[in-house]
Amino acid sequence: MSAATSTPAETRPAQHRARRRTGWDRTSVEWVKLELMRVAYATRGGFLARRDPRAVVLWYAVCALAPWFTYDLRVLGAFFGLALGAALAARIGPLLLGLFVLSTVGQVGYLLVLVLVLGGDLGSVTGLAQAYFKLSTVSLVSMAAFVSLDPEKITDALLALRAPAILGFAVSYGYRMVPVLVDEFQTIVDGHRMRGAPSRGAGFLGWRALTRAGRIAVQAFYPLILNTAKRTRTTVEALETRGFTAATAAGDGRRLRLAHLRWTGGDALLLGATVAVVVAVYAFA
Incomplete structure (x- = not known):
């Protein structure tokens, strides 16, 4: 009975530290x-x-x-x-x-x-x-x-x-894509971690953890570029459908947009x- 009750007590600090590290990682991201x-x-x-x-x-x-x-x-x-x-x-x-x-x-x-x-x-x-x-x-x-x-x-x-209007669009789109890229990268990395083999420990000076993180980052590069290209094409087509280029080139549209300055x-x-x-x-x- 004492052995059965001592096992959860011994493992509780390790589980608590694991939960704390996970929460810290999520908080950092x-x-x-x-x-x-x-x-x-x-x-x-x-x-x-x-x-x-x-x-x-x-x-x-x-x-x-x-x-x-x-x-x-x-x-x-x-x-x-x-x-x-x-x-x-x-x-x-x-x-x-x-x-x-x-x-x-x-x-x-x-x-x-x-x-x-x-x-x-x-x-x-x-x-x-x-x-x-x-x-x-x-x-x-x-x-x-x-x-x-x-x-x-x-x-x-x-x-x-x-x-040029396309320069302003490129700057604005680049600003908006930064948070999207971070979300996309996090999603891809979480998918790799869920489907991959569990880590065998950090190793000496954390070399296993660093190697695994680097391998996941390299594997996430190509899906990130592909998903970003899809988002870019969808956004450009939606803007052109709404007349983005014509509206910024026209005099009345330009004056209406800049009236608040x-x-x-x-x-x-x-x-x-x-x-x-x-x-x-x-x-x-």
Whole structure:
């Protein structure tokens, strides 16, 4: 009797830990999906979210082009600091900020080690620092601008600036496809796990778990591309049936769609202050 009652008591902590790990995994996936939805539909707010989308696009163009006209590390460092402040003020979120830090630091660290191993000098490190500041500045202002605009605002801004209608559609469709791709990938991975053999344990330093996750990710690639192509074709056919191209090309349809845009004094102040700051950095840094 004691042996029969001791078995559930011994296995209960292991089962509890398994349930806790499963819940944590689901919470992590749901958190990533929620962050992507916040990015795609600009729900965090920020100082750029209240501005006219045309002003935000022009602000992004000025800030993204400014670092490419100099090689001075002081000027590039000042632009990087300003871009980081703008990104934090735009509330880009921990997911994008973490990916940015991991990607930039990892890439620069890899190149730095490669240069040192191959016998590079201080000039090579200076060149790497220049490239890092330029690419990081553009990345930060890109995140600050596009997390502050939902797909409709971006499409309307591009249409108001006389960009081709297909460009606005591509940007808007790309934004909407990010959460869909995450859902599709999760569905395919869950299907592989349900039909595949159970794991034999994590192994030393988790090598079995990493190998299994990598194999499932590779196997999920082709179904993901196929399902995405089907969704793309269905969406394009539905839009063409409703006259998407003709409506955006016609003058009356374009004026009706852009009637809600309002250029205010705050938008002019944003662009004027940005140009003034860029000129001041070039002049005094």
